Amino acid sequence: MKEEVDKILEQIEVDISEIDLYGYDIIETSLSMVHRLQTVLYDLRIKVQTYVFPNKEDEILFFKTQKPEILARLLFFYKIYRIETQCPNGSNEVIRNYINRELDNLTYFFNRNLDFYQYYRSRSTMYDEYYFVRGKADLRLCTDSAQFDKDPNFSTGYDYKVAKIIANEMLRIYLNKRLVKLESNNQIEDNLQRCFKYPFRFTGKKAYLIELGYSLVSSGDINNGNVEIKEIMNFLSTIFHIDLGDYYASYIAMKERKDRTAYLHHLIDNLVKRMNEDDMK
Template identity: 70%
Template sequence: MNELIDNILAELDVDITNINIYGYDIIEFSLSMVHRLQKALNDLRIKLQTHKFSTKEEEIFFFKNQKPELLSRLLYFHKIYCIEVQCPTGGNDVIKLYINKELDNLTYFFNRNLDFYQYYRSHSTIYDEYYFLRGNTDLRLYTDSTLLDKDPNFSTGYDYKVAKILANEMLRIYLNKKLQKLENESYIEKQYQSISTKIPIRFTGKKAALIELGYALVSSGDINHGNIEIKEFMNYLSTMFNIDLGGYYDAYIAMKERKDRTSYLNKLIENLSKRMDEDDRR
């Protein structure tokens, strides 16, 4: 059992390390992780039907430490998926307000479960037989009715609470880093706005041309190592060149439908080659 869980966690950690969790594909990645973890936990549930723990200490260790490690990751990625798909559209201030509300929810859970949190974090063991042995749960120790319908062969009730604590700690880190990223973007945007008022650099070509260039740069993977959303980059270009690039997606659709899809990029190549040829003749 120990080897099985260690192998699953090792594989998960490799996948998590190889992806930018703050990147544009976090929704698809988190959903795939949810499906993967659900399967892993279901496989573990099936194995536990025939597995007999040699001692009560071994069973306590499983429900206090091993199962929560897997379950916490499931809760973590499921919550990330929900947060990201429900994230409101709008400026950074709107998104920061949304994230702060999610952080408040974590604080609410912490305050509501303070006694058990302190018990778990202090590595206390005095109530472990009630908390982490199947069939020994004392209803007088908790009032959360949602625990009553847990699978009695695969849960003691409190293994879920441990997993929730671990998941919330990971979520707090995720949300705070996301919040910091937004604050940094807001600061940079203000700096660019300040610069643009002092140095009047404008893009005087057609709006569609700048949108074509923006899509090309994002598609190249050369902006932030490919970890940037088209919306974020269009906002950046809008600020840098003091131009409204709203409706960029409609312009992109029109670009795909025209005969010369990359007309502006082709024009850039032509003009640069012409300049080089003129320099050579001088």
């Protein structure tokens, strides 16, 4: 069992390493990872139902280390999906406050579970038999009502708490990097405002500019493809003095249109028309 789970974890890490956590498609990507990790855990649950651990140490290893590592990544991507889909539209200040509230929620969790957190992080093993062996939970130790809702054949109650600790630590790193990138975008906007003394205004529909923005990012022709959709949208919003609003919702609507790239076709038609007119002069 140990070797099999280690291989599963290794493949998961390879897949995660290929994900751009701050890319424009993180909502779709995180949801896809949630579904995949749910399947992994379901398959593992079926195997554990009939598997007999050779000794108590192997069972503790599974529920203290291996299963929580997989479950933590499921919780991590699910939380990213929730955070990004519920992120408010508005100024960078509004988004910054939203992210800081999420960070406060993580601090609240750690404070509530400080004793168990210290036990786990100190690599203590004194109570492992009660925390990580099925059917051994002692309600006087670090009680958690969540254990009553778990499959007793696939959970000790505290493996979930370990997974939550790991997921929240990953999430803290993710959110802090989001704040750093937000500050970077603020600097870019300030520089653009100083550079463009005579502002240009985009007088077409917002959806057109959003389509153009997604096209530029998808082309890979800006910064060798190292650019996020949010950065492009902020750039276009700034230079054209227009609030693009919920551009992701517009992108979803764009995918559902009969002509997905209507504006790009419009640009092509008008450029060809101009060239033909020039040829006739």
